[in-house]
Amino acid sequence: LLDIWKGHAAEQIVAQELRIVLDRNYRNEQYFWVRDKKGATAEVDFVWQHNATIVPIEVKSGTNAHLRSLHSFMDTTEATDIAIRIWPGKYGIDEVTTPNGKTFRLINLPFYYVGMLDMILDKNL
Template sequence: MDAYEQDFSKHAPHEIVPRIRMLWNAIPAQLAKENKKFIYSLIKQGSRAKDYELAMSWLIDCGLVHKVYRAGKPAMPLKAYEDHSAFKLFLLDVGLLAAMGDIDVKTLLEGNAIFEEFKGALTEQYVLQQMKTNKEITIYYWSAEKATAEIDFLLQHASNIIPVEVKAEENLRAKSLKSFTDKYNPPLAIRTSMSDFKKEDWLTNLPLYAISEITNLSL
């Protein structure tokens, strides 16, 4: 981890290095929240977007973080409904997130009750980086304006909008995905989890290890 921070000092403009480090080190805590929308004030009380614009741009340009915007409306093209005030910020690699979270091997393999929220962060990070390898899709997320419903990822593939809900635990209830599907009737709704492949009447469960194959599913 020290090597990354040393590289910040070597390659980034000197005046933004402290904010790059603060932003970088805040990412695990941001992803551990139930609502993973990035909140600047959680970096430092009173912080605003403009305080970290250059630091974030530098990290994105270097490929060290991935920014996933909220789509205000699940309609084509998603770019037209991009909400620049709401986004999630992911690292480039799930192993890096685990290292920054000081998660040991035993906890990763066995898990425990106090690890559940961060396990969700790791799983969502893994899914994001797998989908980023597929150049056929554009990745957003979706949340309702005045409700708690949220879709972890909302994909645009060809002429289709595909909601994806990520599950890290045994409980496979997909309440938000069901609400979204009932309202918007997408051609395909994906839940990705540790469970085997299964196609139900309104959703398809895609195993986590196969998430990169999402565009090969028949609509």
């Protein structure tokens, strides 16, 4: 499943899981972030609001994926110091530093924990 269409199926499944959480929390829209700078585009798959905190979410189908777009997002905002990577790997929290020197916490969330996103953020914010 993770190799199908270069991860697009994984993003679709996560979108459906987030939709369930959105309905449970009486929200009805999903957001994403795009920076379209000449020669340097970046895209974060989902931008999640948890209480007053904005949380970027990247979906990665492999465990060896780079997070350039997520780093770009984190460098451009002061609104948060936490980000989510949804992936097939193990759950964990890493301290990550962007190439520009901004440090943030990265929650590595296995696909099967997506429905628990709000609870996990409650514990880590």
